[in-house]
Amino acid sequence: MSKRDAIKMTDEELDAFLAAERKVQIATIGKDGAPHLVTMFYTLWNGKIAFTTYKNSQKVRNLQRNPVMTCLVEAGTDYNELRGASLTGNVVITDDPEVLHPVGIVVGHQIIGMEPPKDPADADPAIVEGILHMMRKRVVVILEPTKITSWDHAKLV
Template sequence: MGGNKRDQIRMTPEEVAAFLADNFKVQVATVDRDGAPHLVTMFYTLLDGKIAFTTYARSQKVVNLRRNPAMTCLVEDGLEYNELRGVKLKGTGRIIEDPKIRTMVGQVVGSRMAGLPVPELGEPIDPVVAEGIEKALAKRVVVVMEPEHITSWDHRKL
């Protein structure tokens, strides 16, 4: 039943990796205490090929992940139906408090949020910008999406 069409539009692992590398906004769902989804949009970068973003250590999504690490991420693109593309990753959100990783991820995401040139992960950036970002990161942690199940679609393949 329609499995054929689903197979036709599925991205290859290489296409998924390229799609995630080309985008920077992700919808992140965690589970609230009452079981309802908590849904937010975050700017992300890739850390070892996985979606990673910084967020306040006391944010609702971190509170949720500490209670229940289940997390789903959606990266999507396209305006017309025949150009819709997306990748949904279902798995767990791993919280990283290591300041070195926080700085690496924070410099990429922070530069993008500030409208500055976006560095490659770990690339040196302007010391003044770095200092500003470091101050902004003080109360933040990194969340990394550890996917257990990936679903993808690219309607342009039809």
């Protein structure tokens, strides 16, 4: 077995890892061909990385030209703790309230430094009102992965 195979996460480990983390580094391709890299708070929507961003953001403009995005979710400080996943694929951009509102509520809590609710329907209505006001100028970006690479260096111990 190769070292690469030895540290790869199982599907269940990957799902749990992505569900536990909150920040994702996303890379899109700019008009000039250079990568545009930013960190975003995210949640999982139907098991896929989803985040909100302004409709007119650079990343949305990039994705409208070229819908391919790479996401990196990583954790750990010391080498034997490093865990992560790189996911590449096409994106869906939507402002559908059926998606925008629940994703926005979870991510909005993260943005304002609060623990997100397990179920967006259980969130404090006063907080939800403010978050939904923020969502008026935002869209949700959802990654449809076509390639996933994962690693967990703790498996080497």
